[in-house]
Amino acid sequence: MKKVFIADDDSSIVEVIKIVLTEGGFDVVGETHGKNVEESILKEMPDLVLLDVWMSGFDGREITRKLKSNPATKKIPVLLVSALSDTRQIAKDTKADGFLEKPFDIKKLLDTVKEFALK
């Protein structure tokens, strides 16, 4: 079972994504506290990271760069999930693997996660 890590400071987002992905057959780990994100990822070593860009306590861009520059984590696909209108540009700039704009269809969420996690 593929493990997906979700980081978002809004717990309801984490919750609903967890439901969708769990039902979709993924092992889901959620984190709402920004400062724990990096540490948790290193501990969990997921198959895919879904990262909010703009959350209290941390900057999704910064974490993406770190993950991508760390040999241990650089192969883990990172998807930026954000309500920012320029999510696509941020993803490009930070070398994230993909992005998902909020709000999203749950079908699109599942399809995108499948696309990257099952690669």
Next chain:
Amino acid sequence: MFADSVLRSPPKRKILMLEKSIIDEPINGDNLYRSIFENAIEGIYQSTPEGKILTANPALAKILGYESVEDMTSNLVNIKTQFYVNSSTRDKFIRLIRSKGLITDFESQVRKKDGDIIWISENARAVKNKNGEIIYFEGLVQDITDRKLAEEEKAQLIIEQSARAEAENANLKLSFLVEASKILSQSLDYRTSLKNLARLIVPIIADWCIIDLVEESNNTSRVEVVHIDSKKNRLANILKNNYPLSLDSSQPAALSLKLNKPLLVSRVDTKWLSSISLNTKHLKLLKALGVCSYMAIPIISRGHMLGIVTFSMGDSGRHYQQADLILANDLAGRVAISIENSLLFQGAKQEIGERKKAEDKLRIREKEYKKQKNQLEVILQNVSDGIAVQGKEGKLMFVNSAAARTIGYDHPKNMLKESNNNILDLFELKEENGNPFPLDKLPSRLAVLGKNTPETIIRFRKKDTNHERWSLVKATPVFDDKGEVQFVVNVFHDVTELKLVEKHKDEFLAIASHELKTPITTIKAFTQLIQARLIKTEDGIVKAYLEKVNLQLDKLTRLVNELLDLSKMEKGSLPFYRTRFDFNKFIKDIVGSLQPAFKTHKLILKGYVSKRVYWDKDRVSEVMVNLITNAVKYSPGALKVLIKTKEISNHMQIEVQDFGIGIPKEFQKRVFDRFFQVVKHKGETYAGLGLGLYISSQIIRQHRGKISVRSNIGKGSSFIIRIPIEGRVLN
């Protein structure tokens, strides 16, 4: 006088007799007659018609300067040649005496013995024989030399006197003209001069005179009437005031003036006077003033009628002659020149006056201008916008306090010392989006070339302080009358605060939309989860409700996005991401995904273009969703919306056609404006922010495409977009 006949010796007793009765024949031997003959004071002679003296008395010899009668008769042998100074005199004598038989008081000049010439007077008769033939002449001779000399002297005296009188007259005329010239040159006001002149004319060459002038209106004005007799001045005044000269009349002065011909009436009679008078009163007046001689002399200069002088003689009884006319004409000529000079002077004076007035006016205007300039300068110095005026070479001519402050000078004067380029060097110039501002696009540089520039926003970052300000810059060229740029007025309106507010607004919108979208995301996800679960229960009503919730969430998301897009669009910072994709699939997907939301309308796609396009897929999709949603929204009751696609010369054309209410003509151009909404009746509007078409048009524009509308009220609307297939995106 003396006949040529020869008399060898004088007959001793022969007496020349004056009485006809006693001189029928030569007298001989009578002592009485002899004594008279010998002692007479007058010369007595007998001579032949041929010119020889027959006999003569001593008195004759004495008159002619001979010592004796013998001396005379022996020396004077040919009367014709020796005696008469002019030999033709003898012929005349013979002719007269032959025709009349006698000759009386025949005066001639003769030579004395010593050659002196004397005057004599002869009385003679021809003595004839019984056959009527002339035998000899006899006559008396009187020495009239003294009388003749006296006469000559007298004649000479008369000649001299008349010459003197003439000279005096000429002198008088000359001095009159000199005096007249003096008067005419005394005043530059020719009316005054003419009044004085009238007083010179009277009494010298007139007993009374009138001077009339022709005015510009072709009326006349009576300058003066002067009479020699001061008692008649009252009459003169009546003539002056009540009988003006009318140029249209046939008064002699009017005719003379119009014909430019001096008029002389040497002797005026009552008949003439009556003919020229206007009425009986006038005639009475003229008679009272007295007119026995009359002259009217026009004053003409270079063909212009200036006036007329009327000269009259009355009580003095003098009469004008041709010479007076000449004098008067001379005078009139001088008057004309004087008036002409006066007019010229007055013209010049007036011109000088006018020039002075104009100069005064100019001075006042200059003062006013200076005052206004000062006021203007105070205003300009104190307006909050920066104003800098530069010459065409770039040199600063004027800077106000705001401009100096913005640039970092404490006083405009200090800034004026700098060249424009030095000042520019202090700054880094950026465009609104942060790109370097191309200097050749600087409004002031364009304005110097005579181009009108739009208002341009420039970000000025001061290099030394790193301080950044935004200015709305407008440069206006000012042209001279040749159409060349004289200077350029730069106005800097500081919009830094505005930009800060805008920035805050953008940030707020970004945060607001982000924060709004987070709960929407959750609601949407849970709604979709519930929908998924309900598939199994088959509760149609709940499913339909949830579908509505989902659609409304999509709408809410669009609205939030529109707000954010608008703010980015205004700044030109809306990002575009072009990808290559298949157009046909793209349009089919959009129609397919939208159809479930519209239960009432069938979306019918027409046309098939299998072409890959290079556009921002999401943005063009946004446009399509907007146009289709609008088509449904504004065609309540219609059953379909047509989406027609076709390729036209490297462009993709998409037409979204509805069969709805249509757009009034006056609104068709405005539908692409921001916040524009079609008003339903009673001021009610359709739901929405009025941003959809504005944002759509901006997106199409960014793709270098075009969007247009065709609409008929009650029949429906068509929105047509046309985008280049290789949609080169504008920056």
